[in-house]
Amino acid sequence: MILLMDITITWYVFIAILGLLMGSFAGATVWRIRAYQLKEDKKLGEEYDKKEFEQLKKLTKHSVASDRSRCLHCNHVLEWHDLVPLVSWLRTGGKCAYCKKSIGVFEPIIEVAAAVLFVAVYHFSVTMSYPLAVTILLLVISLGMVILFFYDQKWLLLPNSVMWSVIGLSAVWWVWLLMQTNDVGAFIISTVISIATLSGLYLLLWTVSKGMWVGFGDVKLGLALGLLLAADWRLALLTLFLANLIGTIIVLPGLLSKKISRRSQVPFGPLLIAGFYLSFFFGTTVVDWYTRLAGYGF
């Protein structure tokens, strides 16, 4: 029994460390995608941040995979001991080990966020007795979500390369769900409602406003989330509700104190992703409780 518990704890520690490492990878990927984005904008003659371009252009020397990580200030190539997630940052007090300039809190935040998410996904998978392959699939999707979350939060954009990968992997998850279901008809209807709720609504807003209110990235993200929640469309509704609720809670103090104007752009991707995970992990419990409370069942 004690041995069994040790093994369980060891697995959680392993997943947490894996999450930190993947978070570090996600952080580096976010910067690289941004560097390529700026290069692309420049090439297409679109508006771009020149200072940011100069700072990041060294990240685009080679292919995305073969680039070495460098300090954004002094351009020093970072060694493995500068890249130990969280530990390196804590050791130098959040400064570059070479030029001593502040690195900021973005890196440790994304690392810890990925670690927490990985442990949560793993725990949920164990609770649901998902097969190992499905657990790994969910972890890879979550890595994509972490990249999308922080990229959108920083630059109000959901990069296509990551977005399409997440949609593709979500479709694989959907096929697995389909194989588990006894009632294919109900499952298909639930899928349609989920996608209509999370993607169709944004498509409508996007079409009506000609892309002013929401970005097309939100439409695509909604498609991925709709596929992920296909088994229970009520969770798609809950996701939308939670995303708006969290958004209101975050924006309201700023609006009231006039720090944020009505025209300020609020990235909706991170809100949708946060709403999704809350619904995914706790939604079934919440929805069952609510329907019982309201006295009707769906």
Ligand SMILES: [Zn+2]
């Ligand atoms: Zn430096």
